[in-house]
Amino acid sequence: MNRSWLPLFVALTLPATSARSVTLVEEGEARCVIVVPAEEQTLLDAAEDLQYHLQKMSGASVPVIHDPTKVQGVGIYIDTKPKTVHVPGRVFDRSVLWPDGYVIEVIQFDGKTGVFLSSPVTEGVRNAIYGLLEDHLGCRWFTIGSIGEHIPRRRTVTLDIPGNRVIAKPAFEKRGPWYNGNANRHLTRGEIAELNKWYRRNRRGEPRGTAGHGWHLYKPNELKQIDEDGDGVSDLAPVVDGKRDPAQTGNGLCMSHPQAVDIAARWFIDFFNARPEFDHWSFSQGDSMQFCECERCQAFGSNHGAHMLILSNRVIQRVNKVHPGKRITIMPYQATLEPPQEQLQANPNLNPIIVSMGVDQIAAKPESPRFRRQVERWMSILPRAWSYDYISWTSGPWPLFQTLERTRDFYRANGYTGVMDEYLGRNLGTDIHLWLSLKLAWNGQLHVKDLLDEFYPTYYGAAAQDLRGVYERIETQMLSIGPVTTSMTNIPRLYPLALVDECLADLARAKRKVADDPILVARVARDENCLKATRLWLRFWTTLGEANRTLNRQARMKAAGACRAYLDFFNNLNGTLTLGGGGMQVTAARLASGLEGSGTYFAKPSGNQPWPGPFRYYDFLDQGGKVTDAKSITGFFVGPQGLYLKPRAAGEIVYDFRTTADLVFAEAHFPGPRAGYQVALALALPNKIEVSLDQGTTWNAAYKNLDTSIPFYQHDITPHVRGHQQFLLKFSVENTTDQEILAFDKWVITGKTAQQVTQQKRRRKDAP
Ligand SMILES: [Zn+2]
Numbered sequence: 001m002n003r004s005w006l007p008l009f010v011a012l013t014l015p016a017t018s019a020r021s022v023t024l025v026e027e028g029e030a031r032c033v034i035v036v037p038a039e040e041q042t043l044l045d046a047a048e049d050l051q052y053h054l055q056k057m058s059g060a061s062v063p064v065i066h067d068p069t070k071v072q073g074v075g076i077y078i079d080t081k082p083k084t085v086h087v088p089g090r091v092f093d094r095s096v097l098w099p100d101g102y103v104i105e106v107i108q109f110d111g112k113t114g115v116f117l118s119s120p121v122t123e124g125v126r127n128a129i130y131g132l133l134e135d136h137l138g139c140r141w142f143t144i145g146s147i148g149e150h151i152p153r154r155r156t157v158t159l160d161i162p163g164n165r166v167i168a169k170p171a172f173e174k175r176g177p178w179y180n181g182n183a184n185r186h187l188t189r190g191e192i193a194e195l196n197k198w199y200r201r202n203r204r205g206e207p208r209g210t211a212g213h214g215w216h217l218y219k220p221n222e223l224k225q226i227d228e229d230g231d232g233v234s235d236l237a238p239v240v241d242g243k244r245d246p247a248q249t250g251n252g253l254c255m256s257h258p259q260a261v262d263i264a265a266r267w268f269i270d271f272f273n274a275r276p277e278f279d280h281w282s283f284s285q286g287d288s289m290q291f292c293e294c295e296r297c298q299a300f301g302s303n304h305g306a307h308m309l310i311l312s313n314r315v316i317q318r319v320n321k322v323h324p325g326k327r328i329t330i331m332p333y334q335a336t337l338e339p340p341q342e343q344l345q346a347n348p349n350l351n352p353i354i355v356s357m358g359v360d361q362i363a364a365k366p367e368s369p370r371f372r373r374q375v376e377r378w379m380s381i382l383p384r385a386w387s388y389d390y391i392s393w394t395s396g397p398w399p400l401f402q403t404l405e406r407t408r409d410f411y412r413a414n415g416y417t418g419v420m421d422e423y424l425g426r427n428l429g430t431d432i433h434l435w436l437s438l439k440l441a442w443n444g445q446l447h448v449k450d451l452l453d454e455f456y457p458t459y460y461g462a463a464a465q466d467l468r469g470v471y472e473r474i475e476t477q478m479l480s481i482g483p484v485t486t487s488m489t490n491i492p493r494l495y496p497l498a499l500v501d502e503c504l505a506d507l508a509r510a511k512r513k514v515a516d517d518p519i520l521v522a523r524v525a526r527d528e529n530c531l532k533a534t535r536l537w538l539r540f541w542t543t544l545g546e547a548n549r550t551l552n553r554q555a556r557m558k559a560a561g562a563c564r565a566y567l568d569f570f571n572n573l574n575g576t577l578t579l580g581g582g583g584m585q586v587t588a589a590r591l592a593s594g595l596e597g598s599g600t601y602f603a604k605p606s607g608n609q610p611w612p613g614p615f616r617y618y619d620f621l622d623q624g625g626k627v628t629d630a631k632s633i634t635g636f637f638v639g640p641q642g643l644y645l646k647p648r649a650a651g652e653i654v655y656d657f658r659t660t661a662d663l664v665f666a667e668a669h670f671p672g673p674r675a676g677y678q679v680a681l682a683l684a685l686p687n688k689i690e691v692s693l694d695q696g697t698t699w700n701a702a703y704k705n706l707d708t709s710i711p712f713y714q715h716d717i718t719p720h721v722r723g724h725q726q727f728l729l730k731f732s733v734e735n736t737t738d739q740e741i742l743a744f745d746k747w748v749i750t751g752k753t754a755q756q757v758t759q760q761k762r763r764r765k766d767a768p
Contacts, residue, residue, distance in 0.1 A: 020106050020108070020113070020161075020164050021158050021159070021160050022074055022106055022113055022115060022158060022159040022160075022161075023074070023156065023157070023158050023159075024054065024062070024074060024076070024157045024158065024159055025054060025057075025058040025060040025062070025155070025156060025157040026156050027155050027156055028058055028059045028060055028155050029060055030054075030060040030061060030062045030063070030073075031073050031074055032062055032073055032074035032075065032076055032115075033062065033063045033064070033065055033071055033072065033073065033074075033075055033076070034047050034050055034051055034062055034063070034064045034065070034076045034078065035064075035065055035066065035067070035068050035071060035075050035076065035077045035078060035080055036064060036065075036066065036078040036079070036080065037066060037078075037079060037080050038066040040079070040122060042122050042123075042126055043078055043079055043122060043125055043126060043129075044064075046078070046125075046126045046129045046130070046200070047064050047078055047129070048064065049129070049197075049201070050062075050076070050078075050129050050132070050133065051064055053133050053137070053139055053151055054157065056149075056151045056153075057137070057139075057151050057152060057153060057154060057157055058153075058154060058155055058156070058157050059155070060157075068080050068081055068082045069082055069083075071112070071114075073112075074112075074113050074114070074115065075112070075113075075114045075115070076114075076115045076117070076132075077114050077115065077116045077117065078117050078125060078128075078129065079117065079118060079119075079122070079125040081114070081116060082109070082114075084109070084110075085107060085109045085114065085116075087105060087107065087116045087118055088103075088105065088165075089102075089103025089104075089105050089116060089118040089119075089165070089167075090103075090116075090118045092118075092119075092120060092167075093120065094120040094121065096167075096169070097119060097120060097124060097167070097168075097169050098169065098173060098207075099121070099123075099170075099173050099205070099206065099207040099208075099279065100119065100121055100123040100124040100127055100170065100205040100206075101119065101124055101127070101167070101168050101169035101170055102117065102118065102119040102124040102125060102127050102128035102131065102168055103116075103117075103118050103119065103128070103165065103166065103167050103168075104116070104117055104128055104131065104132060104136075104161060104165070104166045104168070105118075105161075105164060105165045105166075106159075106161050106164040106165070107164070115132075115159065115161075117129060117132065123205050126200065127168070127170075127203045127205060128168070130200070130201050130202070130203055131166075131168055131203065132159075133201075134201075134203075135166075135168075136159055136160070136161065136166075137152070137157065137159070138152040139151050139152070140454075140458065141198055141201040141202055141435075142431070142432060142435055142455060142458075142459050143198075143431040143432065143435070143459075143523075143526075143577075144191075144194050144195050144198045144431055144577050145191075145194045145198075145577040146194075147519055147522045147523055147526070147577075148198065148431065150458050150459065170203070170205065170441065170442050170443075171412075171440075171441060171442060171443055171444030171445075172416075172417055172418050172419055172441035172442070172444075173206065173207055173417050173418055174206045174207065174386045174417065174418025174419060174420060174441075175203065175204050175205050175206060175418070175419060175438055175441040175442060176204060176205075176206050176386075176418070176419065176420040177204075177391070177419055177420065177421045177422075177423065177434050177437045177438065177441075178420065178421075178422060178423065179195065179423045179426060179430075179434075179580060180422050180423060180424055180582075182395070182424060182425065182580070182581045182582045182585075182586055183392075183395070183423055183424060183425050183426045183430075183580035183581060183582050184426075184580060184581075185580070185581045186570075186571070186574050186579070186580060186581050186585075187574075187577070187580065188574065188575055190575075191575070191577055194577065202435060202438045202439075202442075203438065203442050204438055206418070207279035207280055207327075208277060208278045208279045208280075209278045209279050209280035209281050209282070209327070209329065209351075210281060210282045210329070211280075211282050211284070211329040211331075211351070211353055211386070211420065212282045212284065213282075213284055213285070213286050213287060213331075214282075214284070214285075214286045215253060215283075215284075215285060215286065217263065217264055217267040217268075217283075218236070218253060218260075218263060218264075222263065223236050223237070226257075226259050231244070232246075233245075233246045234246070235254065235257060235259070236253055236254050236257050236259060236260055237252070237254065238251075238252030238253060238254055238290050238291060238292035238293070238294075239254065239292050239293045239294040239297070240252070240290055240292075240293060241293075242293075244294075245290070248290040251286060251289065251290050252289055252290030252291055252292060253285075253292065254292040254294055254296075254297060255292060255297060255300065255307045255308070255310075255311045256292075256294070256296045256297045256299075256300035256307070256311075257296075260311060261311065261314045261315055261318065264283065264311075264315040265314075265315050265318035265319055268281065268283070268315065268316075268319040268323075268326070268328060269318075269319055269322045269323065272319070272322075272323040272326050273322075273323075278326075279326065279327060280326065280327035280328060280329055280351045281328060281329065282328070282329045283312060283315065283328040283329060283330055284329055284330055284331040284333075284353075285308065285331065285333070285336065287334075289334075289335060289336075291304050291307070291335060301340060301342065301344075302340050302341035302342050303338055303340060303341065304335045304336045304338070305332055305336045305337065305338050305339050305340050305378075306340035306341070306342060306344065307336075308330060308331075308332070308336045309330070309340060309344055309346060309350075309381070310344070312328060312330045312346075312347075312350055313344075313346060313347045313350070315328060316328050316347045316349050316350055317347060319349075320347075320349055325349065326349065327349040327350065327351040328349070328350060328351060329351040329352070329353060330350055330351065330352050330353070331352070331353050331354075331355060331388075332352055332353075332354045332355065332374075332378055332385075333353070333354075333355035333357065333388075334355070334357055334358070337354070337355070337357075337374055338374065339374055339377040339378045339381065340381065344381055345381060346381050346382045346383055347383070348383045349383075350382065350383060351384070351386070352378070352382050352384070352385045352386070353385065353386045353387075353388050353418075353420065354374075354375060354378060354385045354386070354387065354388065355388040356368075356371060356387070356388065356389045356390070357390070359371040359389075360483040360484060360485075361389060361390045361391070361393055361486060362400065362403070362478055362479065362481075362483075362484060362494075363403060363479070363483060364402075364403040364406035364407045364410070365389065365406075365407040365410055365411070366406065366407070366410040368483070372410075375410075375411075375414055376414060379414040379415050379416075382415075383415075384415060384416065384417040384418070385411075385414075385415065385416045385417070385418070386416065386417065386418030386419060386420050387407075387411050387416055387418070387419045387420065387421060388420055388421060388422065389407070389421040389422075390421070390422055390424060390486070391421050391422065391423045391424065391430065391433060391434075392423055392424050392425040392426070392427060392430050392433075392582065392583075393424045393425070393486045393582075393583055394425065394488075394490075394491050394494060394495075394582075394583045394584060395424060395425025395426070395427060395580070395581065395582025395583040395584045395585055395586070396425070396427050396491060396494065396495055396534050396537075396583070396584060397427050397428035397429050397474050397495065397530060397531070397534060398425075398427060398428070398429045398430045398433055399428065399429035399432070399433070399471040399472070399474050399475045400429075400433065400475055400478060400479070401429075401432070401433065401436060401448050401452060401471075401475065402448065402475065402479075403479070404433060404436055404437060404440075404448060405436075405440070405447065405448040405449075408437075408440050412444065418441075419437060419441050421437065424582045424583060425580055425581065425582025425583055425584070425585070426579055426580025426581075426582070427530045427533075427534070427579060427580070427582075428471075428474070428527045428530035428531060428534075429471060429474070430580075432455065436448055436451055436452075439451055452468075456468045459523060460510070460514070460520060460523060460524065461514055461517060461520045462513045462514050462520075463510035463511070463513050463514045463520060463524055466506050466507070466509060466510035466513070467507075467510060467524065467527065469506060470503045470506050470507060470510075470527070473499065473502075473503065474495070474499070474503065477494070477495070477496065477499055478494050478495075481493050481494060488541075488583060488584075488587050491537075491538070491541065491583075491584065492538060492541060492542075495534055495538065497535070497538050497539075497542075500531055500534055500535050500538065501535070503531055504528065504531050504532065504535065507524055507527060507528040507531065508528070510524050511524045511525065511528065526576070526577070526578050529573055529576075529578045529579070530578060530579060532569065533566065533569055533570055533573070533579055533584075534584075536562070536565055536566040536569050537566050537584045537588065539562050539565075539566075540559065540562035540563045540565070540566045540588060542562075543555070543558050543559040543561075543562045544559040544562075544563070544591070544595075546558075546559070547559040547595075548628070548638055549638050556595060557595075559595055560592070560595035563588050563591055563592050563595055564592065566584075566588050567585075567588055567589060567592060570585055570588075600617055600629040600655055600656060600657050600658070601658050601659070601660065602615040602617075602657070602658070602659050602660075602663070602665075602753055611753075612663050612666075612752070612753040612754050612755055613752055613753065614750065614751070614752050615750065615751055615752065615753060616748065616749070616750045617629070617657075617748065617749050617750075618746070618747075618748050619655075619746060619747055619748075620745075620746045628653075629655060629656075630653050630654060630655055631654045631655060631656040631728070632652075632653070632654045633651070633652075633653045633654075634651060634652050634653075635649055635650050635651030635652055636651035636653065636733075636743060636744065639742070641742050641745055642742055642743070642744055642745030642746065643733075643742075643743050643744040643745070644740055644741065644742055644743060645733060645734075645735035645740070645741050645743040646735065646740055647735060647737060647738045647739055647740060648735060648736070648737075648738070649734075649735050650732065650733065650734045650735070651732070651733050651743055651744070652730060652731070652732050652733075653730070653731050653744065654696070654728055654729070654730045655728065655729045655730075656726070656728055657721075657726065657727050657728075657729060657749075658725065658726045659725050659726070659753050661725075662755060662756055663725070663753040663754065663755060663756060664722075664723050664724060664725055664753065664754055664755075664756045665721045665722060665723070665724055665725070665727070665751060665752075665753060665754075666718075666722060666723075666751070666752040666753060666754040667716075667718045667722070667751040667752040668716075668717050668718055668721050668749060668750075668751035669715055669716040669717060669718060669749070669750060669751060670715040670717075670747065670748065670749055670750075671715075671748055671750055686703075686731040686732060686733050686744070687704065687705055687732055687733055687734050688701060688703065688704050688705075688730075688731070688732040689701070689702045689703045689717070689729070689730070689731055689732075690702060690729075690730045690732070691717060691720040691721060691727050691728065691729055691730075692727065692728040692730070693720075693721075693724055693726075693727055693728075695728065696728055699730065700720055702717045702720055703715065717729075718751070725756070729749075731744065731747075
């Protein structure tokens, strides 16, 4: 008992400047051991990583053991200690280190020295290991994979902890920037493991819980039973166009209904009873939310943002009576991004994520005036917020490092406590962008400029100036083009071919400078391949534009070849951690088959749907956009936004839709704005839509003088095509004005296919 007093007393009374220098390795010989509990895999992995780094650093083999009483020399005690030693950091409350901070202490006992890594949570102990390596031993993990590691070499490794104790607490509680599924789709399992290791090493972390979409807790069966007026439709179904719409139940919600609070509160209370380890859980509307337009909802709050907030406030108040301190996640997003107009105060246990969808993603966020106003207003109401921005939506190079800091400063000044930005692609600069994001999230005192001043020379050696030049020129170009929407048509302006060529020449020269160091060559080559891929994509895009302008078969084949060349180059880099998918790659992959084929085949499902089943065909007719699968186009001319008509001219566009041999069309319709598609027939102006089942000999009118503002179910062509394997679809547009018009820009058809054989069998069975 008495012995445990002494080290505590010493540790607390040492002056802050005095550090006890601890020798971990001396002239390549281990002078320490790593002690870690055998039963905790997370910590075992991190302990082995610590061993790996010390070995790379000095050549020493540092043993990993599990029994704290068997330590020879210095012990690095990971979440463990000899019984008789008092380690003050082990009794810290989680709120002091929230959510995954840690304590590193150097303590002397029984004539020995111990380095103690502790935290109230496992993730915190893991962060202590990487904090030791990064903050005290100089290791860096700039990019994913072994070529991204920087481990300083020295034969003798000493550790100097100021005041013999470091208490580290992250600046941001949520540090979760992430590469999304498209960015990761082409990574192998091994590469995904490398990515996750890189995240962990850079102390990515968060409170425990999820922040996803969907009001999964409103179960359809439960909702159905709430029907006081007895009309067979749940009273919680949203009122749409004057009536409660059962089709929208669970998607939308009558948020002002008292039962909306009851159901959610009960769900969260049960959830936290069963899963007390979670700090928060998601209470966020889905993507295609249908908001209730009933009178009570209209009186409930000034707008959808207010509705969401009032409902969420009531739910968390009830939940906190049983589970104090637990939080729920809400999402000011799309329809709820506009802040409430009235004076409201958010409950301190709401965990809001403010999503910048639709906002310019290139300029710093405070430079978008509307979004700036929305954030400032929300933050006068909310207790905190986490950012949700979209990085690298092009999936092209993304060295936008200066705007990252300006955006982060703006968020911090407004009270944000987290970042969960989504990276939509991987390319030159995205790893560094994410690395900077994590560094600033851990330590709010850091600056991008200082981090980059360290990054370029450390990572590129003698090629640092050349690489900095390349990164900065691309950054300057991207910032110069002004606010842009996230449309693929903007990509050639962001990365002009001449600039890409210049940068490639610089990289070739830089690579020669570092030719004697294979790691440096690999680092430069990775960037070089990113730009080569970008160049191939730009060439494809140019040929695609030509094909669309001329509507010429030969030009289309040329575009198909350029598309294939890009995709082949991209795919050949799989396994090298160079590129991830995303915008460019997804667009090219989608267009490849259409460019090479003729007619529109539905032999494959959309997404992960069962097959035969749902299909979907988009046609973006803007010149840079999608190559059309149309069988013929007459009368129109192709312009920047789609198909145009001269004054008093008429145009026709015909599509050839087919299924594969054993399938038939079961349904087909044009979704409208309410279906959650941005596209549909919103801008198109067809006077007539016709269907032909005999290769165009006879035509059946499906719609005349189409009103494109009405919901999709009124634009159903199922009766014309059901049971058939092939049909022609013709849109006719007339320009009755004296001005040139944009006649047809983009549209979508969706539907379902079915097995032909099954249908015939059923028909026979049903026959008398
Ligand atoms: Zn309502």
